[in-house]
Amino acid sequence: MENNMKKFKVLASLALFISFAMALSNYSVRADDNFSSPDERPFNPASHDAHLLIDRACSVCHGVNGISKWPFVPNLAAQDETYLESQLKAFRMRARADRYAQAEMWGMAQPLTDSEIKAIAEYFSNLKAPPGRSSELSLAAAYFGENIFKHGFPRRKVPACNTCHKLNGEGDTDIPRLAGQHADYIERELREFRNGFRSNDIMHFIAQNMTNNEIQAISLYLSSLHTPGLAEQAQAATATTSAAPAVVASAQSAPASSAEAGAPEAAPASTHKKFMFFTTSDNQNLKCQLVSGSDQKMKLNCAFLKKSANL
Numbered sequence: 188m189e190n191n192m193k194k195f196k197v198l199a200s201l202a203l204f205i206s207f208a209m210a211l212s213n214y215s216v217r218a219d220d221n222f223s224s225p226d227e228r229p230f231n232p233a234s235h236d237a238h239l240l241i242d243r244a245c246s247v248c249h250g251v252n253g254i255s256k257w258p259f260v261p262n263l264a265a266q267d268e269t270y271l272e273s274q275l276k277a278f279r280m281r282a283r284a285d286r287y288a289q290a291e292m293w294g295m296a297q298p299l300t301d302s303e304i305k306a307i308a309e310y311f312s313n314l315k316a317p318p319g320r321s322s323e324l325s326l327a328a329a330y331f332g333e334n335i336f337k338h339g340f341p342r343r344k345v346p347a348c349n350t351c352h353k354l355n356g357e358g359d360t361d362i363p364r365l366a367g368q369h370a371d372y373i374e375r376e377l378r379e380f381r382n383g384f385r386s387n388d389i390m391h392f393i394a395q396n397m398t399n400n401e402i403q404a405i406s407l408y409l410s411s412l413h414t415p416g417l418a419e420q421a422q423a424a425t426a427t428t429s430a431a432p433a434v435v436a437s438a439q440s441a442p443a444s445s446a447e448a449g450a451p452e453a454a455p456a457s458t459h460k461k462f463m464f465f466t467t468s469d470n471q472n473l474k475c476q477l478v479s480g481s482d483q484k485m486k487l488n489c490a491f492l493k494k495s496a497n498l
Contacts, residue, residue, distance in 0.1 A: 265416025271308035317367030319413035332408020
């Protein structure tokens with residue numbers, strides 16, 4: 188079984204390499220063509236060559252909408268512009284030398300100019316964020332993943348992920364967005380950090396103190412998150428601002444509330460509360476409250492207990 192998996196990964200990597208090579212060749216040969224429908228793009232890069240490159244090379248694996256169909260190829264939609272730019276330059280300079288970077292991105296990034304890199308990064312950063320894959324998240328993975336993301340394992344010197352990757356996994360400048368990223372990709376990269384194949388002192392130190400199960404749980408949890416990108420947040424803020432006067436006018440002309448009119452008040456949504464107790468892999472005790480409502484969504488609210496707590 189393990190040999191079959193190795194063969195599958197080799198074949199998948201070979202297929203990706205061939206796709207990249209064909210895309211780059213297509214870009215080079217047809218660089219003087221006109222892009223057929225630029226108005227369909229949510230963002231139009233200033234560089235015509237970069238526009239062609241996105242359409243005929245980047246999108247082959249990362250998708251025109253920045254969401255990859257390959258589980259081991261990262262989503263780029265709504266990724267931080269500064270982070271994308273720095274990574275592309277690292278690929279071009281061969282400063283990022285992990286094995287997947289060498290096989291898949293060195294050749295693609297080598298001919299790029301600074302202006303093309305900036306245009307590519309700006310394009311993908313302005314796309315709508317990945318929706319998140321919560322349907323694949325088990326209750327156990329949800330609990331353990333969220334616990335690692337929010338609390339980490341202080342005794343093993345594993346900090347909470349949101350310390351650097353922000354409250355909802357949206358990232359910050361040189362810190363990548365992880366919300367909505369492919370679970371397989373996150374898991375693979377954490378293993379690369381842990382084994383020293385991908386160079387980053389901080390991530391190597393963190394990942395080497397995590398078990399395989401913990402890496403899988405945090406990967407699944409992060410892939411389930413949907414955090415709007417900066418472009419979406421700006422659009423939402425603009426829409427809210429423009430709609431505000433209409434809301435005020437509606438409120439002023441609204442009739443008396445149902446309570447004032449003597450109508451019966453609507454019953455609150457029914458909820459079911461249940462307490463569960465867990466012991467983390469570093470022997471910390473947690474008391475969790477499972478809350479489920481009429482919307483069929485579940486949420487775990489957890490708190491660390493003192494060592495003397497009787498479980």
